[in-house]
Amino acid sequence: MLNFYFDLIMTVAKHFQLKDDTLHAENVSLEQLAHDFGTPLYVYSRQALHDAWYSYHVAAQGRDVLVCYGMKANSNLAILNEFSRLGTGFDIVSGGELARVIAAKGDPAKVVFSGVGKQRWEIEAALDAGIKCFNVESEAELERINQIAGEKGVKAPISLRVNPDVDAKTHPYISTGLKDNKFGVDINEAPAIYARAQAMPHLEIVGVDCHIGSQITEISPYLDALDKLIALIKQLQSQGITLSHLDIGGGLGIRYTDETPATPTELLSAVFKALDAADLGHLQLVLEPGRSMVGNAGVLLTRVEYVKTNQDKHFAIVDAAMNDLIRPTLYDAWHDVEPVRPRTGSAPAPAYDIVGPICESGDWLAKDRALHLAQGDLLAIMSAGAYAFTMSSQYNTRPRAAEVIVDDQSVHLVRPRESLESLFDSERLID
Ligand SMILES: Cc1ncc(COP(=O)(O)O)c(C=O)c1O
Ligand SMILES: N[C@@H](CCCC[NH3+])C(=O)O
Secondary structure: OHHHHHHHHHHHOOOEEEEOOEEEEOOEEHHHHHHHHOOOEEEEEHHHHHHHHHHHHHHOOOOOEEEEEEHHHOOOHHHHHHHHHHOOEEEEOOHHHHHHHHHOOOOHHHEEEOOOOOOHHHHHHHHHHOOOEEEEOOHHHHHHHHHHHHHHOOOEEEEEEEEOOOOOOOOHHHEOOOOOOOOOEEOOOHHHHHHHHHHOOOEEEEEEEOOOEOOEOOOHHHHHHHHHHHHHHHHHHHOOOOOOEEEOOOOEOOOOOOOOOOOHHHHHHHHHHHHHHOOOOOOEEEEOOOHHHHHHHEEEEEEEEEEEEEOOEEEEEEOOOOOOOOHHHHHOOOOOEEEOOOOOOOOOOOEEEEEOOOOOOOOEEEEEEEOOOOOOOEEEEOOOOOOOHHHOOOOOOOOOOEEEEEEOOEEEEEEOOOOHHHHHOOOOOOO
């Protein structure tokens, strides 16, 4: 019943919508935000963050589930702090991300540490902080963690990230669970590697982990991976290795345009069913969702600087660029583009390429969008809460955009726009 009401709320809850002919974030107009903070500007909805978290909370159905937010999707401290206060842990992939968790008052005891290239200092910092678990991605890493834990006189909690060789049916660049990918260890080798880990004195085996890719819209790839994980856990049991958790990673997709991704409830219901059938319902389930926690909680607000037509091709040149949002040119990714004050025209709307000012032909945010536009208009690039600011750069010596969080009628500036001086003030001339 709770799920039913939740789904109902989610279908009507729109965090970015037109009010009085102007696009709003919750109850603040994007025009006002552009006026107050300038553009390009990242705008996040606090309610959308809460709703995304709540969708996982409901999906857990009161069972032992730990959501370790995949913070690479959006690691602004205010967002981490928000999730931490809701009870999440974090999936980190670097010592830098661990430092962010600590700065955001997150709980290191709820941190899992993934990544194929953990350096000595990062392992030391994670042991000092007392993280929940290292998701170990190679035998060489196991040995390194064992050695460092020994030097510190502690036992390192570990889980092997296994590569189940399943097709996540997503973009090849963001698929991670195929045998050609660099991630994890071959699932067929895992029993032997676990046996070696068991013999290492400074390791404590606590779980098993896999993450098969990102922007996954169907449940079947998860279930294919889960079948293999269940077989592995049974094999480990027969070797006398018992685990306390199973981490199925993140990867659940969002709607960018017309996708209908599975919901957390659909995913977890199927996972619980498979675990119960295998008599493994006692395991804690760890999840590492990133995109589905933040993707549709943010937009990138940008202003049209110029419109021009080159040999019948229409361009809207905006003040945001590939340095602010690289997903379109990197993955050919689609982001909806919404005018903040939609215009109506009697003639059919021309098809615009929305491009930035950077000196690269790949500097585009959207292609062939039928829009009525004029110089000075504001546009919202939608679904820009995930892998947007975190993948931004200062290419062309462009300061990174400011970030604000809207909460009903209030606005919190959670990262000011970078100043020009800050872009080069640590650089030095040589005598
Ligand atoms: C190990 C790991 N966990 C979690 C995530 C988060 O994935 P997503 O944002 O697709 O939920 C990623 C990124 O794909 C990842 O590499
Ligand atoms: N950065 C990617 C996803 C990679 C996920 C990290 N493993 C995106 O924008 O879709």
